[in-house]
Amino acid sequence: MTPLERLFDGALPALVMFDLDGTLMDSVPDLAAAVDSMLARLGRAPAGVERVRLWVGNGSRVLVRRALAGGLEHAGVSDAETDAALALFMQAYADSHDRTTVYPGVRECLDWLAARQIPLGLITNKPSQFVAPLLAEKGLDGYFSWIVGGDTLPQQKPDPAALFWVMERAGATPERSLFVGDSRNDVLAARAAGVPCVALSYGYNHGRPIAEERPALVLDDLSLLVASTPGLR
Ligand SMILES: O=C(O)COP(=O)(O)O
Numbered sequence: 001m002t003p004l005e006r007l008f009d010g011a012l013p014a015l016v017m018f019d020l021d022g023t024l025m026d027s028v029p030d031l032a033a034a035v036d037s038m039l040a041r042l043g044r045a046p047a048g049v050e051r052v053r054l055w056v057g058n059g060s061r062v063l064v065r066r067a068l069a070g071g072l073e074h075a076g077v078s079d080a081e082t083d084a085a086l087a088l089f090m091q092a093y094a095d096s097h098d099r100t101t102v103y104p105g106v107r108e109c110l111d112w113l114a115a116r117q118i119p120l121g122l123i124t125n126k127p128s129q130f131v132a133p134l135l136a137e138k139g140l141d142g143y144f145s146w147i148v149g150g151d152t153l154p155q156q157k158p159d160p161a162a163l164f165w166v167m168e169r170a171g172a173t174p175e176r177s178l179f180v181g182d183s184r185n186d187v188l189a190a191r192a193a194g195v196p197c198v199a200l201s202y203g204y205n206h207g208r209p210i211a212e213e214r215p216a217l218v219l220d221d222l223s224l225l226v227a228s229t230p231g232l233r
């Protein structure tokens with residue numbers, strides 16, 4: 001039996017929903033390049049990959065606000081300053097996704113689920129204009145029946161709205177669905193929707209271990225979700 005089946009009492013889920021950044025793809029190198037290009041155009045010092053890694057997870061607008069504030073706390077940044085900087089960031093980020101890579105184990109997991117005809121959804125806080133091109137460029141298009149970007153609905157994760165939106169379209173109940181993510185926002189959104197959550201240890205959780213958020217399971221590689229455990233049936 002696989003860890004996935006163990007989560008569903010030996011059966012398979014009716015729906016699996018995935019987060020994107022930090023779960024399927026290591027996108028921080030390109031996000032950091034776009035943040036630094038934005039900062040350079042504003043005449044400011046670069047933030048660098050390690051700091052940007054701490055700031056990803058709440059969508060591009062919050063990422064830009066954190067970069068302007070120089071830290072996670074961004075309450076002091078004005079809307080006008082954010083709007084101007086966000087336009088620069090969006091321009092820079094649209095230019096290149098060359099440094100973004102698919103994490104090991106992702107394709108194996110998606111192929112395993114697809115082979116069993118389990119419907120898949122993608123729920124990201126990333127602006128939707130970037131999502132389809134990125135999936136296509138990295139060869140992950142075609143897996144997902146429903147894609148929710150950060151601007152598809154009025155709410156973003158940790159609000160559970162996107163999970164309900166996908167479950168309704170898939171005709172799946174929360175108990176028969178799974179969410180797979182890397183950050184506190186993912187675990188909180190899943191919990192609020194009544195959906196079990198599997199978290200990846202390698203992603204972006206503002207520098208904190210994701211186990212602190214108590215997902216149902218923490219994995220170091222997505223292929224382990226669908227790997228058979230010898231001796232267990
Ligand atoms: O754009 C972000 O901040 C993160 O996006 P994610 O929801 O795919 O992790």
Ligand SMILES: [Mg+2]
Pocket residue numbers: 019020021022023057181182183203204
């Ligand atoms: Mg993420």
